[in-house]
Amino acid sequence: MPRAGVDVGGTFTDVVYVDRGGIRISKVLTRPREPWKSVVEALDNVNADLRQLRELVTATTLGTNLLFGQVHLEKPKVVLLTNQGFEDVIEIGRQNRPSLYDPYFNKPEPLVPRTLRYGVPGRLNYRGEEVEALDIRYVRTVAGRECGDNVVFAVSLLHSYANPRHEIMVAEAIRDECPQAQVVLSSDVDPRPGEYERTSTTVVNAVLKPLLSQYIEALRRSLESRGFHGKLLVMKSDGGLATPEEALRVPAAFIESGPAAGVVASATYSRLLGVENVVSFDMGGTTAKAGSVVNGRPYYTEVYEVGGKVHMGRLVRGSGYPVRYPFIDLAEVSAGGGTIAWVDRGGALRIGPLSAGADPGPACYGRGGSEPTITDANAVLGRLPEELAGGLVKISRELAIKALESLARKAGFTSPFEAAQAVVDLANTVMARAVRLVTVERGLDPSEMSMVAFGGAGPLHAVDIAREVGVREVIVPPYPGVFSALGLLLSDYKKILVAPINMELDEVSEEYLDEVFAGLEAEALEAMDSMGVEKDRVVLARSLEMRYKGQLESIEIPYRGLGEARSLFETLFESRYGFYSPEDPVEIAAARVEAIGVTEKPLSLLKKKGSGGGGGPTRSIRIYLSGEWVDATLYKAEALGPGDSVEGPALVVFKDSTLYLPPGSKGSVGDYGEIRVKV
Numbered sequence: 001m002p003r004a005g006v007d008v009g010g011t012f013t014d015v016v017y018v019d020r021g022g023i024r025i026s027k028v029l030t031r032p033r034e035p036w037k038s039v040v041e042a043l044d045n046v047n048a049d050l051r052q053l054r055e056l057v058t059a060t061t062l063g064t065n066l067l068f069g070q071v072h073l074e075k076p077k078v079v080l081l082t083n084q085g086f087e088d089v090i091e092i093g094r095q096n097r098p099s100l101y102d103p104y105f106n107k108p109e110p111l112v113p114r115t116l117r118y119g120v121p122g123r124l125n126y127r128g129e130e131v132e133a134l135d136i137r138y139v140r141t142v143a144g145r146e147c148g149d150n151v152v153f154a155v156s157l158l159h160s161y162a163n164p165r166h167e168i169m170v171a172e173a174i175r176d177e178c179p180q181a182q183v184v185l186s187s188d189v190d191p192r193p194g195e196y197e198r199t200s201t202t203v204v205n206a207v208l209k210p211l212l213s214q215y216i217e218a219l220r221r222s223l224e225s226r227g228f229h230g231k232l233l234v235m236k237s238d239g240g241l242a243t244p245e246e247a248l249r250v251p252a253a254f255i256e257s258g259p260a261a262g263v264v265a266s267a268t269y270s271r272l273l274g275v276e277n278v279v280s281f282d283m284g285g286t287t288a289k290a291g292s293v294v295n296g297r298p299y300y301t302e303v304y305e306v307g308g309k310v311h312m313g314r315l316v317r318g319s320g321y322p323v324r325y326p327f328i329d330l331a332e333v334s335a336g337g338g339t340i341a342w343v344d345r346g347g348a349l350r351i352g353p354l355s356a357g358a359d360p361g362p363a364c365y366g367r368g369g370s371e372p373t374i375t376d377a378n379a380v381l382g383r384l385p386e387e388l389a390g391g392l393v394k395i396s397r398e399l400a401i402k403a404l405e406s407l408a409r410k411a412g413f414t415s416p417f418e419a420a421q422a423v424v425d426l427a428n429t430v431m432a433r434a435v436r437l438v439t440v441e442r443g444l445d446p447s448e449m450s451m452v453a454f455g456g457a458g459p460l461h462a463v464d465i466a467r468e469v470g471v472r473e474v475i476v477p478p479y480p481g482v483f484s485a486l487g488l489l490l491s492d493y494k495k496i497l498v499a500p501i502n503m504e505l506d507e508v509s510e511e512y513l514d515e516v517f518a519g520l521e522a523e524a525l526e527a528m529d530s531m532g533v534e535k536d537r538v539v540l541a542r543s544l545e546m547r548y549k550g551q552l553e554s555i556e557i558p559y560r561g562l563g564e565a566r567s568l569f570e571t572l573f574e575s576r577y578g579f580y581s582p583e584d585p586v587e588i589a590a591a592r593v594e595a596i597g598v599t600e601k602p603l604s605l606l607k608k609k610g611s612g613g614g615g616g617p618t619r620s621i622r623i624y625l626s627g628e629w630v631d632a633t634l635y636k637a638e639a640l641g642p643g644d645s646v647e648g649p650a651l652v653v654f655k656d657s658t659l660y661l662p663p664g665s666k667g668s669v670g671d672y673g674e675i676r677v678k679v
Helices: 035-045 062-067 136-146 165-177 195-225 244-249 257-272 374-380 397-411 416-437 458-469 480-488 510-530 562-577 602-606
Strands: 003-008 012-019 022-029 055-060 077-083 117-120 130-132 151-156 182-185 231-235 278-283 288-294 300-306 321-328 331-333 339-343 349-355 450-454 473-476 493-504 538-548 555-558 586-597 619-625 628-636 645-647 650-653 658-661 666-669 675-678
Touching (some): 003 035, 003 257, 003 480, 012 035, 012 480, 022 035, 022 480, 077 136, 077 195, 117 136, 136 151, 136 165, 151 195, 165 182, 182 195, 195 231, 231 244, 257 278, 257 288, 257 321, 257 450, 257 602, 278 416, 278 458, 288 416, 339 397, 339 416, 349 416, 374 397, 374 416, 416 458, 450 480, 458 473, 493 510, 510 586, 538 562, 562 586, 645 650, 658 675
Parallel strands (some): 003 055, 055 231, 077 117, 450 473, 628 650
Antiparallel strands (some): 003 012, 278 288, 300 321, 339 349, 473 675, 619 628, 645 666
């Protein structure tokens, strides 16, 4: 039965459609106001039979774009109810400062203005015991006053992780007074200590809820009107799949779903090839992203700041809105194909953060753009074919040269070709920094890892970047330009459940933990069953969140019994911070169960049929390299078979991307369509 993966990005919407006949792909421009129409258009382009389509998996960056202020996306009215005296928690935040020595620094504008933040009389203690009765009349007054058609109430009360009763009472009162309002409870989306992070997570969920609801419902209606009656799934930022109902319950968990799909695809595909440790490198139209996969598993972070600033590839703490949910850890830089190159006041060449986007796009697209971009630089150097994205975009080398001539005059280069080489070299240096962030700065040796390169522009730069950081092999998968969309079909269902413990290690018994884990596992299996996952396809993993007493942030350790808990915690603590404290008491903050519902993956369709020998050079071309024009070889990727080899300088042209092999590099085609390049 057919399946489809659709990645809705800010510029392009990519689709991968799989049925018994094989794999079909398409790229279309995204419509920010009506992204569901882009999904339908992309499916039409691959002649998808929606009546027979068993499953459609979607990922989107709409949530990120909303919080970054993308035009045509409007935030709803959000009302925050918290405990009296704690109305300003989301504005006070933590002491993290994005610009430590900047006296003019301003914190991000709170997502809920002060006039819409209400303190409710009533209080629970840290054990969940009531110390002051909840003032329901006050809640009803607020709900009646703020009621409207486009309002979302965010409720975050102290210690609701220990006892959600007060929050449930607030929600019931709001719904009585304002039935049309949506309500988000912190005990539903983040039942853990830390009132700032929990409140911020709740508010972000409330802001995103109407937008994601509109997208999912409009997409569902559009598909059903065309005969689709299969299963609609949504990708989460932790790399797992979930139902639309789960997405609407915790929309903040889906903020970075598109980039996460690329890392999942890298992990699954590299395991297929017998490679356990890889760097995932994704270069698209606006940014480039790098992630790390160790022993077949992506690296994760437990707190992500959506809408935050990125400096040199590193997310700056304190610059955005914290969301406490597992995210695949990525380093991101402003170095996509459409990133604009410019000259600063000192005469130095710079790239980003501004991008030409899809409209007007790079100058070489011929759609009115005139600013020089990284794509224009590659076109000037002769590293791009005559058309991109399966013919969607025609390349005008003359317009690219004109744009680079302007840059050359400003920067003092002798020719547009010299300027183009400098732009590409600078872009490679910036992207290499992102790769180092996810390898060297995490204690990983790049020379012991392979790089999986994808995205519309990733293979074009990957080999040069690998050389700069010390990676010895680059793997370019089939369909590299839509690899993130393919990753949606390689992902598993995932459900993470957490139960607060907040007790010292010596106070906890294994019998008590077994009882807590059993309850979480029963809930996880029930959730998997509701998503249609059979019990024998579910894998459960137990873990503990532990910390030294008095700390806020915890470290997750696998649970192998209480006898090993402290030693495992101290080993991981030392590896992260460089020391541990054997005399200090250790707390178990929470018990955690991760449920994985294993899906069928279309890996057999990637296997190349036949053998090599028919993939000889298509023709000779000229490229600009180190100040001179040299001969290079052009290959068509579809003509290459297992065992074929390519040697630089060369271009391998895919329908959705281009691989550049510099002199001295050599690639070979494998059984699953991959080109493995020794750099």
